[in-house]
Amino acid sequence: MEGILSFFMIVAVVAILAGVGIEFMNYLLKRRLIRSGQLDEPYLRLLTRKNxxxxxxxxxxxxxxxxxxxxxxxxxxxxxxxxxxxxxxxxxxxxxxxxxxxxxxxxxxxx
CATH class of the missing domain: 1.10.287 (Helix Hairpins)
Structure with missing residues (x-):
């Protein structure tokens, strides 16, 4: 049973790290778009995230x-x-x- 629990813990940690990495990359993309002045309609849709x-x-x-x-x-x-x-x-x-x-x-x- 300990092997199963350790497997699920590893999966959970990897999922959390992947989520944090994706959010960080989205932040970098948004920051780069704003700094470059690319504020056309398609780019604004990238910046706004619907809940x-x-x-x-x-x-x-x-x-x-x-x-x-x-x-x-x-x-x-x-x-x-x-x-x-x-x-x-x-x-x-x-x-x-x-x-x-x-x-x-x-x-x-x-x-």
């Missing part, structure tokens, strides 16, 4: 379904090291979360 409410919904749904998958795996008491079934169960739950998000997002776009 997408569906993005927060996506992560909430994914965490909810991922947690539900972990609860199901814990209640079945399957062996992580010898069986691929727990990985499959978690993958199915996360995929179901993505599908639910897609249905909600596609309904929101058409309205």
């Amino acid at each position: 997408n409410l569906l993005s927060s919904l996506k992560w909430g749904i994914l965490l909810l379904f991922g947690g539900a998958g972990l609860i199901v795996i814990g209640s079945l008491s399957l062996d992580w090291e010898r069986s691929a079934v727990p990985w499959g169960i978690e993958t199915v739950f996360i995929a179901a979360g993505f599908l639910v998000y897609y249905l909600i997002a596609s309904r929101n776009k058409t309205d």
